[in-house]
Amino acid sequence: MAKEIDQKEFRNVLGSFVTGITVVTTRTLDGELIGFTANSFTSVSLDPPLILVCLARSSGNLEAFQNSSGFAVNILSVDQRDISNTFASKVPDRFAGLDVTTAATGSPILNDCVAWLDCEMYEILDGGDHIIMLGRVVDFEDHEKNPLGYHRSAYVNFGLSKDAAIAAEHADSATAVGALLEHDGKILLFKDENGQLDLPAAQHVGGDDGLLEKLAAIGLEAEIGFLFAVFEDPKRGGTFTCYRGTTHGEINSDEAAWFDLNDIPFAKIDDAAVSSMVRRYIEDRKIDAFGLFTGDSESDNVGILSD
Numbered sequence: 001m002a003k004e005i006d007q008k009e010f011r012n013v014l015g016s017f018v019t020g021i022t023v024v025t026t027r028t029l030d031g032e033l034i035g036f037t038a039n040s041f042t043s044v045s046l047d048p049p050l051i052l053v054c055l056a057r058s059s060g061n062l063e064a065f066q067n068s069s070g071f072a073v074n075i076l077s078v079d080q081r082d083i084s085n086t087f088a089s090k091v092p093d094r095f096a097g098l099d100v101t102t103a104a105t106g107s108p109i110l111n112d113c114v115a116w117l118d119c120e121m122y123e124i125l126d127g128g129d130h131i132i133m134l135g136r137v138v139d140f141e142d143h144e145k146n147p148l149g150y151h152r153s154a155y156v157n158f159g160l161s162k163d164a165a166i167a168a169e170h171a172d173s174a175t176a177v178g179a180l181l182e183h184d185g186k187i188l189l190f191k192d193e194n195g196q197l198d199l200p201a202a203q204h205v206g207g208d209d210g211l212l213e214k215l216a217a218i219g220l221e222a223e224i225g226f227l228f229a230v231f232e233d234p235k236r237g238g239t240f241t242c243y244r245g246t247t248h249g250e251i252n253s254d255e256a257a258w259f260d261l262n263d264i265p266f267a268k269i270d271d272a273a274v275s276s277m278v279r280r281y282i283e284d285r286k287i288d289a290f291g292l293f294t295g296d297s298e299s300d301n302v303g304i305l306s307d
């Protein structure tokens, strides 16, 4: 018998698959430029050259894409988080202020992408609450930039590992590692004796007095995942490398607690760099692969290292 599918669990399991992010664009019959953020882009066939993208039937752009003879897939670079946010949001003109060129099918190409593929509409297939747009690729360009990644509703910067290694190698001051650990919409913060809050942090991940040991001491077994940020932290007096991660277990100490992502007491986080990074994490978490985006992204001001 088929397993009863819980929507939330289903979305979570789909989010475990790491993807890039694209903006799929077209020009309507009236000449209007439209587009949406999509991570459902997949390669399909080499001969003929086919790719696919799924578009929600609930999209305000459904009819325009169904009537279009072509579309372009713009693969976003790590510097294009804001563009991803804009094309997933309800702003009236998603192209405002953007430089675009026009591809052979008439579809707009966004400047500074990692790569783009211009496609003729080959076939539109039924995909349940989505349509599956099969595109026949007629032109493409590849600029080999660092791509923007996506995993479990958060952006991933694959270039950060290299930056962290360089920062550690050249550190003339102490380095620290920390973790943004999320559980049920809450993140873990440690409290000091003055009631100030901070992310769990240590001089290194494993070993004696390491981050994992510090977490184990309060009852949590942690799994360290993707790198989230690497930055100079004036308060800590060195480079702070922050990972995302998950935990198992129950907190058995007053030293730390889970704080709701919608209700973080920022006044009690006196490390401005950490506070800024947590704010960025919260903004990123509002983005959801199935269109639950609710706000504008906040500008990056923690000096995230990138290429």
Ligand SMILES: Cc1cc2nc3c(=O)[nH]c(=O)nc-3n(C[C@H](O)[C@H](O)[C@H](O)COP(=O)(O)O)c2cc1C
Binding pocket: 021, 035, 036, 037, 038, 039, 040, 041, 054, 055, 056, 058, 059, 060, 061, 084, 087, 088, 089, 090, 150, 287, 288, 289, 290, 291, 292, 293
């Ligand atoms: C990372 C990310 C990936 C997304 N992938 C898709 C997708 O593959 N297909 C889709 O229809 N919507 C996807 N969305 C949602 C759309 O971008 C967004 O909900 C939609 O453009 C909302 O506006 P609309 O109703 O005017 O189309 C994604 C959103 C984000 C943030």
